Amino acid sequence: MRLLKTLMVGAVVLLAAIAPAQAQSLLDEIIQRGTLNVGVSLGTPPFGLIDSSMQPDGFDVELARMLARDLGVQINIVDTVAANRIPSLTSGTVDIVISSFSITAERAKTINFSNTVYVDQQVYVSRSDKPATALADLVGQNVGVTRSSTNDIIMTAKAVEGTNLQRYDDDASTSQALLAGQVDGIVTSGALARAIAERDPGLVTQFVVASAPMSIGVRRGDPDLLHWVNTAIFLLTNNGELPALQEKWMGVSMDLPRF
């Protein structure tokens, strides 16, 4: 019966591929529907988290609320772990993804990236008594990364032979592995590294692995929606709301590179 279902899935999917693409832009659909579905990971402070009254909060969540406000629609935050960000976009579960989403050439083949909203650094964090200054120092060490995230991609490509990469499902698990001492160090975003050091001053940022410009992910083939998102970022930068948001959550505001 499952085999039958699989065959049916295949047949319908083929038909769908032959059928003409959507006539209407997703932008119009969102406005008509009256809700913007945004993929955010709620396990990735300070980008996405829950506040003390158990509501979604964080840099990404507040940015998502600004976009919905400017579109004049309601917001629907969909909790999305790192590995599900692109499948959620391509399958249409969410309209846009704002989830500490770094721009990479590989990802850009599958989805569209908007202009940058924040430039993060991927840093190596470990206990102060286990110092390291370069990737070569990590040989023989257990290094935690978040599966399918930018730090996983960077470390898979750049780690020196003999580095033992451990992959966890989301940043919450990766940072817990570090705090619990299950790994020697982790590669994570500079913002999360600051938050970890706030919690446990013994955990320090050792060196920068890479710079990671982050932006908003949009499905391919919809220039209207992509252009609207870029317009909104432009306006939020100009009226000072985006720099204020960076200041609030990251402690720094910056000039953003543009395409």
Added chain:
Amino acid sequence: MFQTFSVAHVGYLLQAALWTLALSGIALVGGSIGGALIALLRVSLYAPLRWIAQVYIYVVQGTPLLVLLFIAYFGTKYLGIDTPPIVAAAAGLTLYASAFLGEIWRGSVQSVGRGQWEGSEALGLNWPQSMRYVIIPQAIRVSIPPTVGFSVQVVKNSALASIVGFIELTRAGQIVAGATFQPLQVYLTVAAIYFVICSALSYASRAFDRRMSATAAS
């Protein structure tokens, strides 16, 4: 920004536990419908129908639920069906529950003695009539304890829905652990909530079982 694990978090976890119950409930209702169908196919008089049911059970029982959930989550998307995570999670759990409930109920139907079939035949009842009036009423009595017992499995296994992005008890635990950095307290609380729900169900299953054996003995 960082919080200490508090009563508010416990409240959040309890609220998520309601979603766990809702998800399990939907999966059990869906699984009952699917399971009844599978059980009927499995005891039907036509061999090809029995084979279809057997293949279904073999495939579902031979694949981890986690993988079934991923396939339900991404597969429905590929079909172009807009499924929120709760529907995908419920669909995956329904596929799973159908196979197991189908087997439990087949066993219950087959536990009804041959004499009952022969008796209903002697009364001139055909197969659907014998099923409906003679066999199923007796099979239901036998099937209640294992069915309630299986519902414990469904509640526990709904934890895996956290991985496809549905915020139930376990995902809520991950999020709270991420915000508080106190995993031991958080996961012990999560385990305690599951324990209360599942123990209640296990107890109900045993109580049914005892009552059934008591009536059977008298």
Added chain:
Amino acid sequence: MSYLDFSGTFLRANLFVDAAIMTIVLSAIATVLGMIVGIVGAAMRLSGNRVLSAISAFYVELIRNTPFLVQIYIVYFGLPAVGVRITAFNAAILSLTFYAGAYITEIVRAGVLTVDKGQLEAARTLGMSPGLTFRHVVLVPALSAIFPALTSQFVLIMLASSVVSVISVPELTGVANDIQGMTFRSLEAFLVVAAIYLALTAAFKGVYAAIDRFIFSYRYVGR
């Protein structure tokens, strides 16, 4: 974009091979250790000693009424908070063993209860020591009675091992997840991994059927 494309997934077939070996190793070790825990658990439960029996019953209830995923989180992320730190692989083995042990305890207990009292009396009359009696009159006949239930449980252990990917053990499900991250082809990766699990299930069942014929060969005499 929306039709199935397995090319990226098949290109990484070697990753699936390593992962399948990890799944087999995890399941095999957890099955053997889980059997030991299960037999000890059942012996404690039936020992007649109230304390031992209560400990065993509590252990079984605790494991059976909480999700395996949460048990793993407690062992891997939680225990270090009280100073106990073990590697991901050992945490996986430990959680799988105690998970399996609880179910096996119940199966073995049910099997032992099927042993005829008359047999025990006969053994005593023959002057067999309690240890010898347990082995020859209780354990082996009980094992033969529960072998089908045990083998289903062994397959369930293999399927449960899929969950340990969350603590970074590179077994089949974890690798499928990695591959979906590289290829962005999630459905394909999981369809392939489902097929591998099915093949493993079939293989495990075949091995257990062979063991059944070998150990309990007397059952097949004259058939």
